[in-house]
Amino acid sequence: MDALTLEQTIRDKINHFPAKTRRVAEYILANSSEVAFQSISETAEKLSVSRAQLVRVARMLGFNGYADLKHVLKQKLMGQLRPAAQNPGFHSEEDEILSELCRLEHSNIDQTCRSLEFNSEGIKKFCEIAANSNVIYCMGWGISAVPAEWLYTRFAELGLKSVLMRRGSLSLIEQARGITKGDMLVVCELPSYVIEVTEAAEKISQQGTFVATMTDSPAAPVCSYSEVQFFVSDSSPLFGSSLVGMMFAVHVLTSSLAYKMGKAGERALASQGESLRDERVYYPTRSLRY
DSSP: OOHHHHHHHHHHHGGGSOHHHHHHHHHHHHTHHHHHHSOHHHHHHHHTOOHHHHHHHHHHTTOSSHHHHHHHHHHHHHHHOOHHHHSGGGOSOHHHHHHHHHHHHHHHHHHHHHHHHTTHHHHHHHHHHHHHOSOEEEEOOGGGHHHHHHHHHHHHHTTOOEEEEOOSSSOHHHHHTTOOBTBEEEEEEOSSOOHHHHHHHHHHHHTTOEEEEEESOTTSGGGGGOSEEEEOOOOOSSSSOOSHHHHHHHHHHHHHHHHHTTHHHHHHHHHHHHHTTOTTTSOOOSSOOO
16 A cells, blocks of 8 residues: 555544544644654553554554554655755756756645545535525635635636635734625635634634635645645655645636536636726737636
């Protein structure tokens, strides 16, 4: 079993695990690099479980024992963090640095694509709810605000009423008050996870709003309040998270939505195209890009 298969196995089974087993599985997903190099005793202590419990979880995931699970996680980490990519600022072979970084981002897209392919029903549900929502709210904090804003832009281009939730004069919790049943919330959330984002999503969910999440792991706290979840790969050797996988997911989901909307989607994109012919704003162009 490779790391990608392990992650997908956990995602497929996690909702059917008992509470303690689920907590262990969530920890493995969210902290794979730590688990790879911690002793079984260290991991057990952090989770307040027995070593036997960790062995049982490993076997439930298809391994002969906990050591085999750790080996897969270690191979994944070593594959991502080769010497050329660990400290590119101090490495003399610039071509090798570029190759390593491109390989890793390509892997982020591949893994995100496979995750989306496994979740075709989730994509259908996302498109159905988005196309029929009164208002679609897009929320993200820090680096996660970047894909959230692009998501908001894509909804607007499709002629759907959308709102980008930003923390300004009002907190996210305060903004959440007016979001109700018939609306939709899409949360983009990459580590480090934000308490206020989770609390706002919880409040919005309690008000009867459909919540969808785009995160790196089922262990993201905001996932507890979503009805549809999409998982992206965000591995990065230098920065905390790469946005490539999530931006790719935004593109796939909104493109699927445009197709689902049929003639309404075509009309919306045609109208968006007309605005790009306004020569008071844009230089003349033969092919429209937006």
